[in-house]
Amino acid sequence: MPQETLSERLERHQELFNKIDTQHNGKFTLEDFEKALHYTDHPLKDSHFAISQIYKSLAGQDAASDWISFEKFNQYLMSAEAQLATGFQNVDLDHDGIVTKKDVESYLIKLGLQPTPTELDVFFQKLDSENRGYVTFEMFRDGLLFIPRLEGSRIRTAFKFLNDEMESISSDGDVTVSDDVLKSVGYFLAGGLSGVVSRTCTAPFDRVKVFLIARTDLSSTLLNNKRQLQNQIEEKLHHHVSKKKIQSPLIRAAKTLYKQGGVRAFYVGNGLNVLKVFPESAIKFGSFEATKKFLCGVEGVDDVSKLSKLSTYAAGGIGGVMAQISVYPIDTLKYRVQCASLDSKEKGNRLLLKTAKDMFQEGGLRIFYRGLGLGVGGMFPYAALDLGTFTTVKKWYIRKTAEKQNCPLEDVVIPNYLVLTLGAMSGTFGATMVYPINLLRTRLQAQGTFAHPYTYNGFFDVFKQTVQREGVPGLFKGLVPNLAKVAPAVSISYLMYENLKVLFKLE
Incomplete structure (x- = not known):
């Protein structure tokens, strides 16, 4: 050593x-x-307990001190570096002044650890900060200087932290639930609550959308609204009726629903929706975070903020697919309930149970999964575009703001109005791109009902019949109310999710 x-x-x-x-x-x-450890991207930056243990070591005998002077700091460094020098010699078995990956592996095994090739790579890459293929004493010292000696070894502690296996150790030495487990639960809970609030706020828009999709006698697309209104004008002029009575399909649909059931008609199926959306949203966001973490290992990066755009979008798609599969039967039942006659004697739970019973008698459990392949096919690109776009733009904003303010990335706080804007943009973009697929899937789920009596043999059949009866614009029926729902729904969902992550201390 020099x-x-x-x-x-x-x-x-x-x-x-x-x-x-x-x-x-x-x-x-x-x-x-x-803050200093966060700014330098220290491996312990997210563990308050580990940082507090180092701080106590810095304070020395005056452990209750509120601040650290240079004298105390220097004393800690002198002691720690002497210990690290001895540790380096123990790892450097051939005493050639450098440590190789093989040296590190041998020492970890000596400590009673059994590192996998991936774990060993992650740990060694952190020590080999200059990508030399070996570690000098200076690199070894600087990499482990602010690692606490839990269980009597800085190397053991660093290895477990860097591979996300470190169990939090209480001040009494007891093992507690790991931070990762708590964070995983937090992500699922934050996602579920966000979905419930968002979906309830926008339930009327969803109700109108399903009504328009199921009905083939009404039109509501961006492509033919203008043409339809023009026809209405000509018809009204021909009969000398005031133009003020001309109504768009959205208004007609809303009035029809209101006349048949009042305000409650706009919330038909919302109880089932909430029952569905909590696990759906929880699984979507939770799976998204878990997949990002898994892909970090695949790409060899130590933080989700460093993931490539491709992996970020892929993680979003996987999260959406997992959510779709988990709640698909509830989704199908919800559409069936919403497509029942509003004049039916059965209401509420009675209607729900009767619909479920009739469905099971009609086709068993299989009917609840009708259109699943199409649903998954549409959900992957939608969730990928939605979650991926939001996360990518969010990361870009944080990076630019941190550079502008000359502060750590963790100190950048995204204002709520921007979260709402980004959510609306990403949700609208994703929903528009995959809307025809979702429309066809909904018709497969709702076929044979009061509102949609047509039946289909599968995807190609529902596509063929839709185009024959309503033309290409029929593939976009209900897009306007859907976008009117998606923009606020996604905005509210992201707003809740981002703020709940802060509240639950997930970020």
Whole structure:
């Protein structure tokens, strides 16, 4: 190992101290220390417990101190670097002044650990900060300097943290639930609650959309609204009727629903919707986060913020597919309930149970999964475009803002109005691109009902019949109310999700 004079060491320690003492007060607090580790992307940046343990070591005997002076800081570094020098010699078995991946593997096995090739690669890449293929003492020292000696070994602690296997250890030495497990539960809970609030707020739009999709005697597309209104005008003029009575299909649909059931008609199926959307949204967001983490290992990056755009979009698609498959039977039942006659004697739970019973008698469990292939085919690109676009733009905004304000990425807070805007944009883009697929899927699910009496043999049959009866514009029927629902729904969902992540301390 190269020799370093005392003055050179003190100078290096002072430079390191100044990076933490950004206020130049000659001291720093635990909060300052945590911010410094976040800024340098330290592997322990998300573990408050581990950081607090290092801070206690910095404070030394005065463990209750609210701040750390350079004197205390220097004492810690002197002691820690001496221990690391001994540790480096123990790992460097051939004493050639460098540590290879094989040396590290042998030492980890000696500690009683059994690293997999992937785990070993992740750990060694962190130590080999300069990508040399080997680790010098300086790299070894700097990489492990602020790692606590839990279980008596910095290397053991660093290995477990860097491979996301570190179980949180309480101040009494007891093992508790890992941060990753708690975060995973938090992501699912945040996603579920976000979906429930969002879907309830926009239930009337969804009701009108399903009504228009199921009915073939009404039209509501961006492609033929203008033509239909023009025909209505000519018809009304021919009969000398005021133009003020001319109504768009959306207004006609809304009035029909209101006349048949009042305000409650706009919330038919919403109880089932909420029952469906909590697990659906929870699985979508939870699977999205889990898939991103898995793809980090595939790409060899240590943080989801470093994932490629392709992986981010793929994770979004996988999250959407997992959610779609898990709640598809409830989705089918919901459409059936919404397509029942509004004049039916059965209402509420009685209608729900009767519909489920009739469906089962008609085709068994299989009928509940009718159109699943089409649904999954449409959900993957939609979720990929929605979640992927939102996350990509969000990462871009955070990076640009951090550069502009010269602060760590973690300190950038996205304003709620921007979250709403990004959500509306990503949701609208994704929904528009895959709308024809979703329309055909809904008709497969709703076939044979009061509102949609037609039946189909499969995807190609429903596509053929739809185009024959209503032309290409029929593939976009209900798009206007759908977009009117999607924009606020996705916006509210992302707004809730982003704020709940902060509340649950997931980010």
